[in-house]
Amino acid sequence: MSETLGASLKRQNMKWLVLLAGADVLATFLFVAPELARGVTLTELGVGRVLSTAVLPVVVLLLVNVLPHEVKSSIVFWKVQDALPGCRAFTRYAPRDQRIDMTALKKNVGPFPSEPAEQNAKWYKLYKQVPTEPNVRDAHRNFLLYRDMAALSLPLIVLVPVALHFVGIAGGAVLLAGALFLIQYFLTALSARWSGVRFVCNVLAVHSIRKVR
Numbered sequence: 067m068s069e070t071l072g073a074s075l076k077r078q079n080m081k082w083l084v085l086l087a088g089a090d091v092l093a094t095f096l097f098v099a100p101e102l103a104r105g106v107t108l109t110e111l112g113v114g115r116v117l118s119t120a121v122l123p124v125v126v127l128l129l130v131n132v133l134p135h136e137v138k139s140s141i142v143f144w145k146v147q148d149a150l151p152g153c154r155a156f157t158r159y160a161p162r163d164q165r166i167d168m169t170a171l172k173k174n175v176g177p178f179p180s181e182p183a184e185q186n187a188k189w190y191k192l193y194k195q196v197p198t199e200p201n202v203r204d205a206h207r208n209f210l211l212y213r214d215m216a217a218l219s220l221p222l223i224v225l226v227p228v229a230l231h232f233v234g235i236a237g238g239a240v241l242l243a244g245a246l247f248l249i250q251y252f253l254t255a256l257s258a259r260w261s262g263v264r265f266v267c268n269v270l271a272v273h274s275i276r277k278v279r
Contacts, residue, residue, distance in 0.1 A: 075203070076130075079211040083126045086215055090247075094226050097235060097243050130214040138217045142258040151209075151262035152186035152193075155270060163267040171274035193269045195278045202272065205265035212258035219251040 133141075139149035151159070156178035160166050172178060175192060179185050196202050227244040231237075272278065 075207040075210055076214075078207060079214065080126065082211055083130065083214055083218065087126050087218060090218075090222060090226075090250075093246065094229070094243070097226075097230055097239050126218070129218060133217055138213050139262075141216050141220055142213050142255050142262065144255075148182035148186075150186050151259075151266045152189035153182035155185050155189040155266045156180075157185065159263050159266050160270045163271065165271045166267065166274045168274075171270060174273050174277040189266060189269065192273055192278075196269060196272045199268070199272055201268045202265070205261060205268045208261040209258060209265045212254050212261050215254035216251060216258050219247060219254050222247040223251055 136149060139151070140146060143149045143151065148154075157180060160171065161168060175188075179188050193202070197206070223244055226247055227240045230240045230243055
């Protein structure tokens with residue numbers, strides 16, 4: 067069920083990912099030809115809308131699915147190994163969440179592992195028992211959304227300035243473009259990080275309140 071739920075959440079997030087990609091494309095074109103903001107016609111707007119509706123979803127789908135989950139988590143948490151948020155579920159995140167009674171949690175789920183991989187495995191089993199809890203589902207959706215946004219944003223920090231440079235855009239505009247996409251990446255990565263921690267803790271909070279069977 068959780069795999070089906072995850073696919074459903076990704077479909078819900080697709081429109082927001084496409085909107086972000088569309089905004090990034092528009093911003094890049096404005097760096098290349100600022101006059102487009104003043105002289106665009108209704109026909110050109112219509113063509114742009116058709117292209118964004120038909121092409122961008124395919125491009126976004128390919129880009130967000132080409133990277134493994136572990137790589138995306140590395141992009142968000144800035145860790146090469148054990149980057150998944152569940153790897154620190156019992157040693158870092160749960161003890162800091164005031165909603166979670168650690169004594170009650172241990173009574174309901176058993177001993178806490180300390181190794182990162184074991185923590186993630188145990189946390190994932192606990193998640194599989196409560197995937198449709200509203201606060202768990204919402205946190206999961208937000209984590210997937212911001213994580214994929216961060217994965218889309220990171221390459222643009224380099225790719226857009228390089229592309230602008232090769233088409234002859236002035237250095238100041240190139241630096242500004244790089245700075246804008248760097249800010250976008252940091253904002254989405256930090257949002258994904260906070261959402262991931264919330265996701266992990268929401269699962270454990272449910273198990274600390276009651277023993278799920």
